[in-house]
Amino acid sequence: MAQLLLFRFCMTALPGGRTRFFFCLVFASSLLVLVPQAAFAEKPPQASKQFEELAGRAAAAREADRYAQAVDLYKKAVEINPAWEEGWWYLGTLYYDSDHYERAVPAFRKLVMLNPKLGTAWAMLGLCEFGTHDYQNSLIHLERGRALGLGGNEELANVTRYHQGLLLNWKGEFEAASEMLSPLVARGGLSENLKVALGLALLRVSLLPTQLDPSKDALIHAAGEVGAMVAMGTFDQAVTGFQKLLNDYPGTPFAHYAYGSTLASLSNYEDAEREFRQEIKITPESALPHMQLAYIKLRLHHRQEALPFAQNAVGLAPQSFAAHYLLGRAMFELGDATGSIKELETARRLGPYSPEVRYSLVRAYSKANRKAEAERERTEFARLNAMLERQQQSIRQSYRTAGGRGGLEPHEVPLSDGSPK
Template sequence: PEKRIVRLYGQQNFLNNSSRAQATATQVNTAAGEGYDELSRQAAEAQQAGNASKAIETYQKALQLRPEWDDGRWNLAMLCFSTARYPEAIASLKIFLERKPAFGTAWAVMGLSEFETRDFKNALIHLERGEELGFGGSAGSVRVARLRLATLLNLDGQFERAMQTLAPETASSPLDKEVQLVLGVALLRRRLLPEQIEPAKNSLIETAGEVAALLQNSKYDLAFTKFELILKEYPGIPFLHYAFGTALLALSRYDEAEKQIREELKISPQSELPYLRLASLALKRRQPAEALPLAQRAAQIAADSTEAHYLWGRASFDLGQNETAVRELESASRLSPGSPEVHFNLAKAYVRAKLPEKAEEERTIFAHLNALAEQQRSKTGNQAYGAHNAADVGPNRTESAKPTPQHP
């Protein structure tokens, strides 16, 4: 399946792109130098004829004479990618992106090439950049890019984002098997590549992926029925009760949600997640005294969890412990400076602490971030399950701010 996916992306975008090769050939009249003209013509002809090796060699020679030839550089990169010459594709794309940094498809192809060379850190950075700028190509090509990005997000522990990345791919029926596996890995919070799934767990992961797809499409009744069936067969699987409880919370079915999350607590007492969900639930029920020790325990387990400090700060504020509230909300703000909710509640704490200038600064930041969040929701929609699961406070311990794309 891996090689098939690579061929799909390359072929659908470029190897069948004879018209692009013809367009490249027509540009030779504008280039200076007979050597370059002849080499660019030969390269385009070889590409049209399907002779990838000769086309690559000839493009390389032409680019030595004319390094700024962007179409040639792009064709070279895609020929290398499509023929599994990934290091050469990466090298060519680095040069291309220095001149065309806003071309999302180029970032995506570089990330896909790095994925194939097992450079997962850079692959994640560059696929994220491609997603921000926009993946190009056919529906199949975009699906490949989303699959790889979601797979890398799973490896990085960003499970909610992995599911949200694949949300556009869940509407089709039947569900693509590879999409289903990656979704299942995300729902069960496993840092795994699909090929690392144990054969004995394959059925579980597939069913979990089916449930995740239903949740992404807000088909809760069907998802809940499947949750109950899975839990009968696999009652002790970590994070299955947690996922069920989180989905129930999204529909404000608090008593049922609490039951599931407390079951998760028995299975995963060393994870901060059930403590966070129970603390959040207690605050929804206006029970800050119950929320406080749960949030504190979560912060003990995961000191760099934004949500733990946020919930600790909110519970402290509701209990009148404003000094602690300010401290914890400031910690949450440092961990996730892009969270509107954190800045909103920090402004409230500053008002109570009689720090009007700081409060006004936080209100201004909140207004800006909230407007950006509304714009994003208008583009992507607001699935109830994903929206609740993200807790509206930014990344948790397993998530981090996106690094700036670099040219190594």
Template sequence: MAVMFAAATALPAAAQTAPPSFQTLSRQAEEARNAKQLEKSLALYKKALQLKPNWDEGLWNAGSIAYDLDRYEDCAASLRRLAAVKPASAPAWTMAGLCEYKLRRFDATLDSLGHVERLNFQEPPELARAARLHLALAHTKTGSFEKGITELTELTRMDKKTPEVIVAAGIAGLRQTWLPSEVPERSRDLVFKLGDAMAAAMELDYPGATAKFEAVVREYPAEANVHFRFGAFLNVQDSDRGIEEIRKAVELAPDHVTALVGLAAIYLKRGDLQAALDCGQKAVKAGPGDFSAHVALGRAWLAAEEPAKAATELQFAVTLAPASPEARYSLATAYTRLGRKDDAARELAEFKRLQHLEK
């Protein structure tokens, strides 16, 4: 009886033992972090965040510690939460994107780092460089090679080229969906040499880039993408020679859609409508699911005063890529020439909306 009474009187005391407060947990988490006890610190931050889920400092520290521990699932979860709490925080989106890249979730990487881009990379330079590089790598991995090259160009012009940029440029230039760690040994020399030439072009070193491209072309004459990249570079300074190199790319790879689209644009600019139409039609045949081919052919039909044929191609382009401003604008032009004012106004409004989103 005495034992039962003692047990009963002990229950209220135990029940009154309060769990650690948010202040206690946050202080202990910080102390453990300062002592380099990262596992303990992360566990304490998680407990504190259960009490205060939107604690921005805790979300950042938990995510950063998880990244250092290679706990990328935890890292991505914490930093995505922080980005939701503070959507204008470029560092939060960057770190979330880097974690998602490590997890090979490339669509999520593009989403997170796309937010950073729309925030104009307003963060410390080291994070901004990492964001641009990994955005370029994710674009390349998902097949958006030209977008990857655009990001690398911006990165090179804000900072000097690095081996990482050179390799990334070479992979994108070869139009391969490789990560740097996935480059086959047989292709490493080509990747680096092509990337080095492209990086020189990105730095606006015209003589240096020309010499490097010429050396790569001599060493790898059967690589269509080497000729295409050289031609794309030359087109700005020497369009005749640029066309010659891009034609070589098409001779080596007749279904090279991007090269055909490039030629169509060059011929259109020169006023050679028949050549532009021929290249546009070949591009559509080679890549019926590539919106840029339909845009190229649609623009050629517009120049040839065939707005109905242009509209057919451009409508298909918009179906394939509804978020493409260039497709929307060209379709608006076709509708205007056909007298379809309401349709033209709708497409022009969508063009302006998409253009605003890209800024």
């Protein structure tokens, strides 16, 4: 009987009495649940008797947990038949199970070359690359695995989502990381490792859990608990949690920003504004609270008040397409079509895949009677919106795209340009 790789939580001791939680693999009943046998190409008819014998002995050794013998036999079998997908799969998973990630990577690379549509193989390649600290490639391949599909295996889907969330946070894509991690709270409860990941994303700390200063453990755990409340939609508890977090850890960068974003999502704009203004005092170098304040003012039709916040955002983050977008919006609302077009065209250059920018350009060009350019942007807006909707369906990930008016909620300033993955 073939065997299935299931995922479980493991815990190892770290210096100072701390523990580190991570996902690892254990062998269980049937591979059919994780990777259907039909996903692999059949053995070629011309397979030699030597290959058939090696394949049978390798399977027997693997099922008997004779790791070293199984690895040796699978290596010999794939040397004879390099196109044997199932052999590369088992060789890779045997290496992974023994924490030999650097050896597992070539096996899974070979497998995805043979079967580039096998999402589970891409996901395993990404997990192995995570183990070798090749984080850039790991993120790319985890995304590809989820996009292709993981055969309905919930365990692998959860592990892939978790590691993808960690890497998005490591790259500084904090909103995307939170969206990736949040569904795991409902699926499997709030484990310690998930709590840390949510806390890092909430406070916009672009580190992996293993890179975290031990002195910050309590803060990150507390932030993670609040992040889990937000993820579950228990906002009354989240508000209380934020207030306790701010009281216990005053002056923490981006804690007020996270609280303000949550309040804005509840349309509590007055209290959200208070939190964003407080964040400006703590992190004066950040453009984010200025952008959020500009958006709230635009949402409330306080156009003149929005302008200085948007100008401050552009000054602090001149390469942020979102800052130029907000300044362009504010100028448009104040009747300055020429200035608006200039800022929105800069936003388009910096964020070419943002449908919000394209829609705002439609309005600005139309007001300036530049009909051909307005029509061009209208077409591009429709194309980008459709593209993001397809991404949402294929990757099963929430993308906040523009609605019929091309607008977002105040807490949804488009910090990502929506570029295709």
